[in-house]
Amino acid sequence: xxxxxxxxxxxxxxxxxxxxxxxxxxxxxxxxxxxxxxxxxxxxxxxxxxxxxxxxxxxxxxxxxxxxxxxxxxxxxxxxxxxxxxxxxxxxxxxxxxxxxxxxxxxxxxxxxxxxx
Numbered sequence: 001x002x003x004x005x006x007x008x009x010x011x012x013x014x015x016x017x018x019x020x021x022x023x024x025x026x027x028x029x030x031x032x033x034x035x036x037x038x039x040x041x042x043x044x045x046x047x048x049x050x051x052x053x054x055x056x057x058x059x060x061x062x063x064x065x066x067x068x069x070x071x072x073x074x075x076x077x078x079x080x081x082x083x084x085x086x087x088x089x090x091x092x093x094x095x096x097x098x099x100x101x102x103x104x105x106x107x108x109x110x111x112x113x114x115x116x117x
Contacts (some may be wrong), residue, residue, distance in 0.1 A: 003038065006055020008035070008112060012063070016041075016050045024050060025081060027061060040079060042067045054116075062116055064105035076104050083117040 002011040013024040016039075027036035040063055041048055050065040061081040066074055107117060 005053070006057055006061070007059060008061070010053045010055055010061065011016040012050045012053045013048060014051075017047045020046070024048065025053065025061065025063060027055070036061065036081065038081060040081070041064065041080075042063075042075070044069045046070050051106050052056045052108045054110045062108050062110055064108045066104070076106050078108070 002009050008027040008029060011026045016022075016024045021044065023037045023039045025036065025038050025040055026034065029035050043088075045067040047068040047089055048065060049068070052061045052064045055065045056062065059082070063079045063081060064077070065079075070073055096103075110116060
């Protein structure tokens with residue numbers, strides 16, 4: 001279900017496996033222009049589940065989820081995505097903010113100064 005947050009209408013696919021191609025995060029601006037379409041993925045994952053997404057006033061998008069490996073490891077994560085910075089392959093820049101088993105992020109809100117709540 002898409003939601004307005006920050007300056008964007010955000011949509012995410014809850015779960016994708018390695019075999020399922022395509023993006024799992026999209027964002028549209030207030031004019032309806034698609035400004036972000038990317039795949040949040042980790043090299044050793046067989047599945048990535050996204051639980052929530054939130055936009056910041058500066059255009060960055062925060063994503064909370066978990067990656068699952070073939071060996072059975074679950075790795076929860078929070079990542080920032082920039083719809084204005086792209087890598088050499090044309091993918092949106094994804095910066096991993098935190099990865100570890102000491103927390104399990106389910107919901108995100110972006111506060112003043114890009115603080116996550």
